[in-house]
Amino acid sequence: MGIRLLATLAMLLVLGALLPPQAVAYEPSYAEAPAVPDDQVEYLFAVHPLHNPRRMYEVYQPLVQRINAAAGPEFRVKLETSRDYASFEQKLGRRKFHFAVPNPYQTLDSERNGYRIIGKMGNDSRFRGIIIARRDNALASVMDLKGAAISFPAPTALAATMMPRLFLYRHGLAPGDINARYVGSQDSAIMNVLLGKTAAAGTWPPPWEALRRRRPEVEKELVVKWETEPLVNNGLVVRSDVPDQHVALVKSVLLALHDEADGRAILEAMEIGRFETADTATFDPVRQFLREYEAVFGRMR
């Protein structure tokens, strides 16, 4: 009797242990169209790569959200960043963006691709190039950079590359006297100097000041050695096929930012005081600069 009970228990135990668990099969399925159709008009809003994409998103997404709040159901704006100047310019050349904030050079270039200038960033005095070097690098004059490697974001970065390079030229360094290294972004150019990979870096005030706020320790290592003269700030362009009422709504939101506290907070993150109305004539000084620059360094296109 005992053996039989034990055998029955053992059989139940073994059967219980051998019973397979409940099978669960799953593979995602796909469809050509979304389950809920999205009919809302979407505009792409882009800013030339002043920072890395994540930083760009942090800075400019609040602006986009403010525009979307104003636009309501009529349309929405989506921020799209670019990893470097080349990709930004490529997308701008392909008319991918509906609204864009290119640098002054790209602003003028976009006009050839069907964009029109409707505004610009204010505070032109801040739109200047700066040359940063390590504090332990005893640079007495621009000529000390002769033969040195200097990091720049991109060849078409007006404030960070073109204006510093013309500044160096004007102070005695011919185009071939330096080893220009284009490293993709403002932050990258500065980090190259910090790590000693280059002797100096060309950039402009907003990214430098943003970096100082994020990493105060860099100020112990780096210092702004030279500043260029200011020029017209970054432009605000719109693709020609965007309806006027939508253009007007976006423009009105941007021009009114400095009138409200939260708008000013957005502008402060962008290192500017306001957006201003502008047109193609506003950028004539830039055209003058470009002629001089191309005379020295050759045509950009």
Place this chain on the structure above:
Amino acid sequence: MSVRSSRRLIGEAGIRRNLVLGVAIVHLMLMTVFVFDLVERQKAFLLEELDRRTLHHAHVLAVSSSPWVLSDDLVGMEEVVEGSARGSGVRHAMIVDPGGRILAHTDRARIGLYLADPTSSSAITGDRTARVYQRSDAAIHAIAPIAAADSLIGWAILAVDKSATNAYLAYATRTGILYTLAAIAIGTVFALLLSRSILRQLRLLLRGVDNLQRDVLDQPVKVVSRDEVGRVAEAFNRALASLAEGRRRLTSEIVERKRAEDALRTLSRRQVSVIEDERKRIARDLHDELGQALSGMQFCLTTMRSTMQGLDNPLDGACAKMASEVERMGVSIHRIANDLRPATLDHLGLLPAIQAFIADQKPLIGDSLAISVDSAGFNRRLPAEVEMVAYRIVQEGLSNVIKHASASSVGILLTVNHPQLIVTIRDDGVGIPSRTSGGQAVERGIGLLGMEERAASIGGKVEVKPRRGGGTTLRAELPYALETPHAETAGSHS
């Protein structure tokens, strides 16, 4: 119960089977629980580890793809997705926008499509946290939000294959089953060896019991173990030795007693024989000596009277009276001699002697007691000693009936039931009194004792018991095929 059946029941069918089955089942249960628990623990650990790895992988994919998503760089996203799919058993990886549109996928044909299944739709509309949103048999599905500035810009979705984990678990399970089988086999072998050692001693014990049943007491059980069973075997051997010793003593006592009984019987037989011989001699002497003397006296007296006839001698009357007395004395002597040793018994046999005895009693009892003799089939002579004992028993028994039973009838039955003569005396009298009821009972008891002694002298026995309905039955069983030389001699007489 046969030896084989008891061995099968107690040995092979009982202890061994129970021990082997019990050990095997206990091993099976314990190892099953152990292996099941181990495999489940490993499974839980591995799946948790796989969950964690998949989640980490999805999170890394989300973080690494965020710049490309922000830039809407499909090529960049594709590179990131393909990079994440290298190794680690990734079944598929994808980056989708918040609306479920696939921006990058390890299967490029999926790019541009929309997630359509409820599980995926639920996952991308759920909390903005990295999580495992589905565990299927084949894969772990994890999702991680791609976020920037607190805004959701997409999802990284990853499915990691479980086949390696499943294969390892299957391997662990197989190994566990092998261990279980090995444990059962080892346990069974151990149980077999254990049962063998136990059963060996038990078999030897059973053999000892069989020997005991066959009355073999001089073969002790071999003690091969020092455990409890071995101690039982030792105790059995002690009991066996004690039994053998007791039996030896008993046998010796029986032999002695038998020898004493034989001697007693021989003595009794001799005593009876001596008595009978003496009676026979006295009877002969009475017959030969006194009888002859009395016959001589009778002849003289007759002669004297014949001489004195006609002389009117006054001594004639005295002679006549003396002759009458001598004749009476001759009759008495004849009767006494016949009582001492009936000549009929020696010359004609038991039945005529009994009938003569009855005839002699008739004048004494008259018609108050009817005596019958049934001797159908009894027509042979038996050894003289047996006939004498039988005659004396009938004589004593019948005398008792006449004197004490107050019976109206008595029947004597002689039967030969080889090798015994059965003498039965049945009466319808008052029955036998208890042995303590007075002098009459004592007398009858003495008479019965004498009958028993006579019967015992030839190896027989006498039994007296009351009859149902009244009366007494005396039954004597007297062996006539005696083995003693005396009996053979007696037999040869007849």
